[in-house]
Amino acid sequence: MNKAIAQTIGSTFPFWENLDYEAKKKLLTNVKKISFSPSQFVCLEGDICHHLPLIISGNVRVYKIGESGREITLYHLEKGDSCIMTASCIISKKVFPAFAIAETEVEALIIPANSLKKWVTHNTIWQEYIFGLLSQRLANVIEIIEEVAFRRMDSRIASYLLHNVNSKTKTVEITHEAIAQELGSSREVVSRILKTFERQKLLSLSRGKIELYNWEKLENIAQLGKY
Structure with a gap:
């Protein structure tokens, strides 16, 4: 296994310790490191999601633009985060419903969509990780709705x-x-x-x-x- 990437994942994402040897090996075989410059789009509204990013460093802003042109931030992705919208799009075969842009230099590990779907289907650790993301972000979005409305x-x-x-x-x-x-x-x-x-x-x-x-x-x- 790639020791450098394994150490990076292990020190950043808690789910790593719960994966067995074969699951870790599959992750390291399929994962790829990528970087984004400040103001570079990570994903555009309507894009097909081909990969799930695991953020190693930096800050990504995920936001929506209304018909009036106003923007509202849905959430930020930082070290140790991943994007539940991307995961949802991969699993449900939907397009990305927002914009994601790097606010700083960003480094991430990306997992191919096909690999993620297989792992979520057959591995309970991956299921728990994705459902954990969903729970966290759903709470964030509900908080935003409450703030805007009330x-x-x-x-x-x-x-x-x-x-x-x-x-x-x-x-x-x-x-x-x-x-x-x-x-x-x-x-x-x-x-x-x-x-x-x-x-x-x-x-x-x-x-x-x-x-x-x-x-x-x-x-x-x-x-x-x-x-």
Whole structure:
């Protein structure tokens, strides 16, 4: 077996330890290493999924685009993750229903679709892994639906900033457009709310960076949707 790839999988994906020798051998025989550059599409809406990616490093954003052109992030894939949408498309023979783009340099191991279908059919470890992905991502998507449907945008923005702030510098390096894409809103709405926060001295705005001042007040907004 390829020791380097085996070590990479073993240190990144917990299911590896539960596979028997033959299953590990099949995985190493079929897997291939691939890389993506920042802003490179991993998958486009409508694509046929020929491989399942196992993310070794980097960050992939999976998102939808509405008829108005607005984007909303469904989830991110990072080290140790795999894409349940891709797995679902492979198993159900459907096309990919979203977009996936590398936000950083990304390295991944890809498993051929035919191999994955065989393993999921005959190996309980692979079944548990895929169902685990499904459970995790379903919870994420339900949370997004609840936020979009029931939570005020100012509350969502405050929560997003607190979740992504650098605790040392107390800043979030991001544009208003990027926040809008993450939350499924428009840049104008995000900018208006951020400027309101700035007038209330909760934060300060500069190009590509937001510095947080009043964390307690932002936490109240995030939790209660009030300010």
